[in-house]
Amino acid sequence: MTHAPSANAYRFAVARRDLLRLAAFTLAYTLCVLIGRLFVVTPNAPAVFWPATGLLTAALLIAGARLRLMLVALAALVQLALGYAAGIPPLSALGFVAAAALTAGLVCWIVAHLLGSYGDTRTVPQVLTLTGLVFAVTATVGLLGAALAAATFGVPYWNAWLTWWLADSVSIILVVPPVVACASLRAALPSPRVLAEALLLGVSLLAASLLVFGTAGSSTGLVALRSYVAFPFFIWAVVRFGIPGGTSAVLAASLIALWHTSRGTGPFMLLETSVERGILGAYAFCIVSAVSVLALGTILNERRRTETALRAGEAALRDSQERLRLALDAGGMGTWNWDFASDAIVWSEHHATLFGMRFADFDGRYETFARRVHPDDLAGLVERVNQAIAERSFYHHEYRVVWPDGSVRWISARGRTFENAAGEPVRMAGTVMDITARRAAQERERALLAERTRLLERLQLVLESMPIGCIIYDDAFLISFWNPAAERIFGYSAAEMLGRTPAGLLVTPQGWQQAAEVNRSNRAGERVGGITTLTAKDGRAVICEWQRTPLHDADGTFVGSLSMIQDVTARTQAEQEIQRLNADLEQRVVQRTLALETANRDLESFSYSVSHDLRAPLRHIDGFLRLLTKREADRLDPTSGRYLQVIAESSRRMGMLIDDLLHLSRVGRTEIQPQPVVLTDLVRSVIEEVNAAAEGRTLEWQVGPLPTVHADPRLLRIALVNLLSNAAKYTATRAMPRICIGALPGDAPDATFFVRDNGVGFDMQYVDKLFGVFQRLHRDDEFEGTGIGLATVHRIITRHGGYVRAEGEVDRGATFFVTLPRAKEEHP
């Protein structure tokens, strides 16, 4: 809705601009025709300068195709009107307009084809070519115009043609350039300084021109050279104001020159020369000036364009270099260039940084670069570089550099080879980038992957080599893994079992209920275990101890279960066997204990009988023997008396034997009740007892420090009595009997004490008989004894967990060592 008015306004504006142009053209054309009339030198002959043709050509060039016909029509109207006023027949006037339009159209056509639609000259040859073509066109069209003029004005044809030709040519060459150039100017108001300069130029040019061309001609041909005074002004104009300024200046000066010449004055009017001849000189001046200025302007334009383009190119280059540097910096990249001819390397500042060096420290030598490369990587690097040069391929390599501080960095280098026109490699250039972090990350990733692979392999190995059957079920309870141990246990191979359900194979119909329950528990996330009898491939019942663990994926979704199975058939059987044997053993132990208890009771009653019944007869023998002896003492002969004495002695010995045997038996049967026993006290008490029994003998006792032992005091007392009595007995033959009692040093858990005498001693080769029952090393008539005392000692000490040993030498005494556990008090 808002478009329509503005579109209409635009159309209206365009139309109004066209109308203004057409009006301006009509005015200008009228002016040009009137000016042209001023240049009619010979009455009823064509004008020597006809600017209307130039204006029409310029207008056709400037205007679009829409306005061209209109312009021609307007030109015709103006010509008709003015011709009518001047008495020129309308047909002739139309003919002149047609010829001018033809000339203008042809020139336009040529310009459009040669320079493009707008006709802006680019090179000097174009200027010259155009000039030549303009001459050709006007000459050709002039053939027609001259005929028309000759017919109209009645002048000689060739004179008319020449005037027509030159006048149109000069008109086009002088008028078209400034009009077209000025029309293409942007309508911006120039600065006061430029305006002032333009004003100064205009005034001085006008003054110079009037001075040069307005004064009378002289007699020499050299006067024509005065016309060159105008050239510095042309150059000023074209240099300062371009082609518009230059051509305008030429147009202005030429108008003055032609005007004065046509009036018969000025430098071109040489002595005795007609106006026709003089005007030719003026033409020459005009054309030379116009072409020179146009050429100069074109050259200046060309240079200005080149300079502008050059400046723009430089700016663009700087810009792109800046952007490249920014990109390199942002990417942490350094650049390098290696020129082969000079073998010089140039680094960017960042390149040096990446190599741990200061920019100033790099001398550009290859060796300096190579020194920084890790020794292990240099050979590979050189190979890649050579390959890239040889194949002209892109170069990409990753290598390590060793910084001066010893740290190692990874560098990624890229580059390419450049060759000269002959195809020989001349240099290499590229970038470097620090990829240490990336390499480290890759390294870590690689290590992680290797570790994972290793673990997986190990896991596989474990699963395949472990003695435990390992089965993995998927979420549909189908077997997805079956290890060799499972093969061994059940006899089915993995190939037979994979993808199948264990139902009907391993699990009996009765066991199916349990399997389903385990599945439910697994799905609930529980681990289940138990012992179940399964069926092997050969129908064997396998007692399995198993555990099923649920498996979940990373999201926690149930994906199946892992079953670990151990064949415990043999173990179960062994356990049953052990249970059976144990029961058997217990039964036997009960029986044996019973038998032992019976035997013990028998032994007890035997001992009882011995103690009671065996002694009675002895007592009777002795008793009655005494009674007999007492009664018959007087009547017995000495031999009978001795017999009775022997009988009495024998019975006494037997009594002793029985007592000692009973003793020994009691020692063996009595329960030991150990407690701490202060050996020193016990020994002292026993010594008293032994002294009392020694019946007047004097014994020397030496008692050293003695330990406190862990023992049954009553039994230990019996042992000590036996040991000390023994010592007392076997020192009986000694004049100075001496008995030492002491302890071996040390604080071992067991304490050892000894009883040493200086008695008759014994032969060490019989030492093993010393502690046997009824074993004696001396005859009865030497030392009285039953051979049971030391056996009793041995039994008592052994029953305490201790031991006793003897050392002796014949006639050098004997030593008995007794080892017993120390009392706990002695061992904190």
Add this chain to the structure above:
Amino acid sequence: MIPGRILMAEDNRNDVELALAALAEHNLSNQVVIARDGVEALDYLYARGQHAGRAPGNPVLVLLDLKMPKVDGLGVLRQIKADPALHRIPVVMLTSSREEQDIVESYQFGVNAYVVKPVMFDNFIEAVRRLSLFWVLTNESPPDHGRAE
């Protein structure tokens, strides 16, 4: 003081004879009543059976052998010590047994002394002498309340 009667329960004839011989040395043999087993000893104490009609009064000392037919020494001891009329009579075990078990049991039933018969006759005589000296001659017997009680 008149020596009291001694009741000696002993099944072995030889032992009886030897004991009497020993007591004779102290002029005590005529005071001794011999019982050949436990039953007879109890008959005497209760004045029944073959001893019915014996002179009244309790013996001043009872010597008991352990092993006897019918009722053994411990059986006799138990009855004596259980009977209020008899339990004050001193009872001495005179036996061959040195067995701890016998000794312990005897004291549990309240025996007054336990004497092991020495094998040697001299020692036996000495033991008997000491016994009789102590229990019969030295020791003051408990007052005899007689069977009338």
